[in-house]
Structures are given as structure tokens and as C-alpha cells.
Amino acid sequence: MCTDCGCNNNRPHTVYNDGENIIHTPHSDPLSVEVHSQLLSQNNQQASLNRSLLEQHNITAINLMSSPGAGKTSLLERTIDELKGEYCIAVIEGDLETENDAARIRAKGVSAIQITTGNACHLDATMVNNALQQIDLEAVDLLFIENVGNLVCPASFDLGQHHNITLLSTPEGDDKPAKYPVIFRAAELMLITKCDLLPLLDDFNPQQATHYFRAVSGNRPIIQLSSKNGSGIDAWCAWLKDACSQKLTSL
Numbered sequence: 001m002c003t004d005c006g007c008n009n010n011r012p013h014t015v016y017n018d019g020e021n022i023i024h025t026p027h028s029d030p031l032s033v034e035v036h037s038q039l040l041s042q043n044n045q046q047a048s049l050n051r052s053l054l055e056q057h058n059i060t061a062i063n064l065m066s067s068p069g070a071g072k073t074s075l076l077e078r079t080i081d082e083l084k085g086e087y088c089i090a091v092i093e094g095d096l097e098t099e100n101d102a103a104r105i106r107a108k109g110v111s112a113i114q115i116t117t118g119n120a121c122h123l124d125a126t127m128v129n130n131a132l133q134q135i136d137l138e139a140v141d142l143l144f145i146e147n148v149g150n151l152v153c154p155a156s157f158d159l160g161q162h163h164n165i166t167l168l169s170t171p172e173g174d175d176k177p178a179k180y181p182v183i184f185r186a187a188e189l190m191l192i193t194k195c196d197l198l199p200l201l202d203d204f205n206p207q208q209a210t211h212y213f214r215a216v217s218g219n220r221p222i223i224q225l226s227s228k229n230g231s232g233i234d235a236w237c238a239w240l241k242d243a244c245s246q247k248l249t250s251l
Ligand SMILES: Nc1nc2c(ncn2[C@@H]2O[C@H](COP(=O)(O)OP(=O)(O)OP(=O)(O)O)[C@@H](O)[C@H]2O)c(=O)[nH]1
Pocket: 066, 067, 068, 069, 070, 071, 072, 073, 074, 075, 095, 101, 148, 149, 193, 194, 195, 196, 197, 225, 226, 227, 228, 229
């Protein structure tokens, strides 16, 4: 048995640390590990350039990550309703196919660029840079990036954002932070979404979700909310305002 990850495959394989994440490549050769490492390194360089570009324009950028359907776009729609008068907002949407989410955001009067990744399961820094070229950055102070719905890969690709946020929706089950720790560990804040459904879900325990999140991320904050009935949206908007004002004072 492998002493690194416990798999039963006796072929050579590697476990390495890219500086933030432990990456297991259990059934591949060292060459593919090298290629993967170079791709991550190139991505990190582009992400740094994106971050500099955003900072030149005093933009706070938020990367939203979750499983498909956890409520990212619905939360953005609600957030735009709350904050549109105070902040100039733009959104970059990531999906494998369709302009659906960008159309939903544009219907709120906010500019949105849709990235369709084809078969890629996450956004990367080059895709985000291409989208940034299409946005009037002078006219933006709060940028949301809605990543592709996926609880694994998005966490490994820096996009140049300032804050990573992971959503956990109540119908997914309270054990997801324990089962998919990498994406929850990457989160500065966890949002428990669709809390209006809690009375109907007898097996989602917010305390249990909190316990699992704390086990992977320490004492980071959690907000319970519902984009349907508006509960917790004030706390979420207060967190965003704080993030924007901290950004301004750090520039
Ligand atoms: N009950 C309830 N349903 C919600 C809530 N937020 C979103 N939904 C529903 O969940 C479904 C998915 O919502 P989206 O906002 O499209 O989710 P998403 O994470 O953007 O989905 P992808 O972009 O496909 O990953 C829709 O049917 C929404 O109406 C909520 O707070 N409560």
C-alpha cells in the first residue's frame, strides 16, 4: 500500500504541495506532475497580474464557489438589489455552457460577462483576464466572480480575487465541509444558503455544518442566509461593505 495516500496502486506516483494545497496525483508519472505544477505556477502569475489590475482600479473582487445549484446567482441577484445604489457592481459568470446566469445578472441592470468553459470544471486566471478586458474597470468598485459549480477544482486556481467565499446549501447536507475540505479551507467565509428550507429538512444541522467547517478552517465566520426570504442578507451585505472598506484603506 502507498504510504503517502494509502491507495493500492503500486505504480510510481507523487504527492506534492504547491504552497497552499496538497496535490495527489496517485496514478500518474512524474512528467504529468511537472506539467501540472507548471500550469499552476503560470496560473498564479496571471492571477497576480489580475490582482494588480484590479487594485489599480480600486476594485474589490470576490470569488464565489459552491456545488452546482447552491444558490450563487440567486445570492448575486439579491445582493445587487441591496447594494446597487451604493456600489458599482460587475459580475463575471463561469459555467460550462449557456449565457443564462449572465442574462439573469444583466436583467438586474448590472454588467455581466459570461465565460463558458466548454468542459473545464473551474475558471482560471487567463479566462478571468479575458473577461476583465471586456469590463469598464473605471466604472466598477465591486466585482463578483461566480465560479463554475464544483466543490473540488475551483479552490486550486487563484483568479486574482481578494476574497474566496464558499456556499453550502442546506439540501446538500451538513457534512460537505468534512467531505470536500479543500474548497472550504480556501474560504474566508462560509455562507449557509437556502436556510428558508431548514424547517423542511430534518437532517441538516447548522451546528454540525459549523463544526465541520471549523475543523477545516479554524475560526472563520459563517453566515446563514436565504436569498428567497432575505434572512441573513443584512449580515452578508455588512460583511461585503467591511471587505470593500478594508480594501480601500489598504490601498
Ligand atoms: N428555497 C430556496 N431556493 C433557492 C435559494 N437560492 C436559490 N434557490 C434555488 O436554487 C436553484 C439554483 O439556484 P442558482 O442561484 O441558479 O444556483 P447557482 O449556484 O447559481 O447554480 P449554478 O450556477 O448552476 O452552479 C434555483 O431553483 C433557485 O431558485 C434560497 O435561498 N432558498
